[in-house]
Amino acid sequence: MKVEDFSARPALGVALKITAIFLFTCMSAIIKSTSDEIPPGEQVFFRSLFAIPIILIWLAQRGQLKVGLKAKNPMGHVWRGLFGTTAMGLTFAGLGLLPLPEVTAIGFATPIFTVLLAAVMLGERIRLLRISAVAVGLVGVLIILWPRFGGAQMDQMATLGAMLILGATLMRSLVQVHLRQLVQNEHTAAIVFYFSATATVLSLLTLPFGWVIPTGQTALLLISAGLVGGVAQILVTSSYRFGSVSMLAPYDYTSMLFAIVLGYVIFGELPTIMMLAGAALVICAGVLVIWREHQLGMDRSKVRAVSDPKS
Structure with a gap:
């Protein structure tokens, strides 16, 4: 089967994408469960390092180990x-x-901000429909963030968390x-591998800022986060072999369902009505952006294949 053959097995593409999103959400839950003990830089190290063996096995199985280790634009991978x-x-x-x-809800704003940055940095033209989608999405983001920045029950740590996200x-x-330019010359396999490699190295720069020796259970959780994240990245990348970006990208939003279930079961968290309302607007805007880019003939499949919800 050719990589470009998107129509042959769309059901498999959807299954791979939804499974990947579920695994990414599980990875987030694992990371969250270690947050009281492990600093973020150390979490990034484990997440990146233990994804590398999974990626290398996948590349070897596909016969792409050589191209996966070949970087035509090293500085592009560094950035x-x-x-x-x-x-x-x-x-x-x-x-x-x-x-x-x-x-998860705040993260849905990524396509909205991407449209704005692409206009500024790449000179992409934004017409009425995408401008309207951006406006709706930004309203949704403001609704989600309002309780953290202007609500009656503001919490300083939660406000900081909202700013970080x-x-x-x-x-x-x-x-x-950046990936829209990088994928023009770099193989997908190389982008997937070198992100994990560079993230592992860069995370070591946070070592002087309070890394700790994890307990046995916490270490297993951190290692599992890396393994799960690596498998999820491979599934995302593989899914775009079987389906187009316009068909598969909207399934990113299934992460809200997974986040609600895992948040409640593991952490006893329940979303507020305001957060759900804002998320609904952001999701509608994101789907509209994806649909419009498909109408304009903008193929983002390679970019989506090497992007994950946590990178």
């Missing part, structure tokens, strides 16, 4: 790693301060814009 590692670190820090569904969302948008 992708810097942006993605920053986004991951901010997300992990925010997970320790906010409910899992709220973190908002910063992570902006950084992920920057990753998306």
Whole structure:
């Protein structure tokens, strides 16, 4: 089967994508469960390091180990790693301060911010429909964030968490814009591998800022986060072999359902009506952006294949 053959097995593409989103949400829950003990930089290290063996096995199985280790644009990978590692670190820090569904909802703003950054950095033209989608999405973000910044029951730590997740969302948008250029010359396998490699190295820069020796149980959780994240990344990348971006991208939003269930079962968290209302607006805006880009013939499949919700 050719990589470009999107229509042959769409059901498999959907199954792979939904499974990947579920695993990414599980990974977030695992990271959140270790937040009281482990600093974000150390969490990023475990998440990135233990994804590498999974990725290498996958590349070897597909016969892409050679291309996966070949970087035509090394600095492009360094910048992708810097942006993605920053986004991951901010997300992990925010997970320790906010409910899992709220973190997930704010993260849905990534396509909205990506449209704005692409217009500024790449000169992409934004017409009425996408401008309207951006406006609706920003209103949704404001509704989600209002209790943290202007509500009657503001909590300083929760406000900090909201700022961290908002910063992570902006950084992920920057990753998306950067990848639109990187995928033009770099193989997907190389982008997937070198992100984990650079994130592992960059996370070590936080070593002087309070790393701890985890307990046995916590170490197992951190290792499992890396393994689960690695498998999820492979499933995301593989899903776009069987379905187009316009068909698969909306399934990203199933993460809200998974986050609500895991947040309640594991952490006893329940989303508020205001948060759900804001999330609904952001989701509608994101789907509209994806649909409009498909109408305009903008194929984002390669970018989506090497992007994950935590990078």
